[in-house]
Amino acid sequence: MAEDGKWSTVAALLLEWYGRTARVLPWRERRSLYGTVLSEFMLRQTRVAAAIPYYLRWMERFPDFRSVAEADEGELLCLWSGLGYYGRVRQLKQLCTALCDRRSPPAAPSEWQKFPGVGPYCAAAIAAIGQNYDVVALDANGLRILCRLSGLGPFSSRSAAERALRPSADALALSGRCGPISEALMDLGNGHCRAGRPDCVACPLRDHCAVVQRNLVPENFSKFSTPRSRREERRRLWLQDGRGLWLAVGSGSRLAGLYELPTLPAGTGAGPVLRTIRRRISSTDYVEPVHGADGRLEELLVALRSDGQEVQLFSLDELERLPISGPHGRCIADILANG
Ligand code: SF4
Numbered sequence: 001m002a003e004d005g006k007w008s009t010v011a012a013l014l015l016e017w018y019g020r021t022a023r024v025l026p027w028r029e030r031r032s033l034y035g036t037v038l039s040e041f042m043l044r045q046t047r048v049a050a051a052i053p054y055y056l057r058w059m060e061r062f063p064d065f066r067s068v069a070e071a072d073e074g075e076l077l078c079l080w081s082g083l084g085y086y087g088r089v090r091q092l093k094q095l096c097t098a099l100c101d102r103r104s105p106p107a108a109p110s111e112w113q114k115f116p117g118v119g120p121y122c123a124a125a126i127a128a129i130g131q132n133y134d135v136v137a138l139d140a141n142g143l144r145i146l147c148r149l150s151g152l153g154p155f156s157s158r159s160a161a162e163r164a165l166r167p168s169a170d171a172l173a174l175s176g177r178c179g180p181i182s183e184a185l186m187d188l189g190n191g192h193c194r195a196g197r198p199d200c201v202a203c204p205l206r207d208h209c210a211v212v213q214r215n216l217v218p219e220n221f222s223k224f225s226t227p228r229s230r231r232e233e234r235r236r237l238w239l240q241d242g243r244g245l246w247l248a249v250g251s252g253s254r255l256a257g258l259y260e261l262p263t264l265p266a267g268t269g270a271g272p273v274l275r276t277i278r279r280r281i282s283s284t285d286y287v288e289p290v291h292g293a294d295g296r297l298e299e300l301l302v303a304l305r306s307d308g309q310e311v312q313l314f315s316l317d318e319l320e321r322l323p324i325s326g327p328h329g330r331c332i333a334d335i336l337a338n339g
Contacts, residue, residue: 018184036130091117141189151210
């Protein structure tokens, strides 16, 4: 079969399969451009199952672009708390504010890409799913599927894969159906064409898949070289007295507006480790032992201030309404509940 014929057959099979098996997701049940933008922001770096409760709560409180544009950033951060990658909140607010100042939304992916935080995939997804624009959005699932269907790869980087596979994605584009095709690729990558142990037997595309036809190992056709991860330790402090808990104001673009446990300044002694927070941000694994004050609260507060950390005291009631980063919020709740 000629290549063009192959891709139009694949598109038809994908649509037929998607029509029967599409995942029920809140942003698909009541579709809107705002819902598409919000879901794409939330799904960046976050699994679908983790994003769903946040999406539902957010939609209830902030149902449209204007409500986000006019909201207090602290309230937005509070509602996002636990979802991580908080820069997304500020970028979403900027996008909503800019859209409210325009007569109409952008009409093409290249225009969406001018907003902060909107990369090529996100722009294509918003345009295809939210505006019925004729472009197929390729997330990691889509790239993996096209690698395997075409037998191309492995690639040295994700951008190299995107460049090599864009012609195949363009050949998949059916006028007016690119939104469902993009979503079908996301679902197929989640259900059948998984990164590890794909379910080729039940896959609707198996008769058109290069790795199946050539009896190759699918896992070898989905690899991009990733930066080597590194480990970083950051010691934290639990400073509680009868009035409440001391927290530090986050710094840097990632944590601005959020609160976390203060960082123990280098060379300063503290009490025993109460808990250890572990989290991964991009390619860095952070290990954060949380030390008690061991009766030296005042001395440690002086050390924190000389270290340039802005620390504030919050009553335990206030903590519930405070934007605290997810891992620190869970650690604080655990220590308060279990000692
Ligand atoms: S046949 Fe297997 S490798 Fe090919 S697209 Fe389907 S699940 Fe992926």
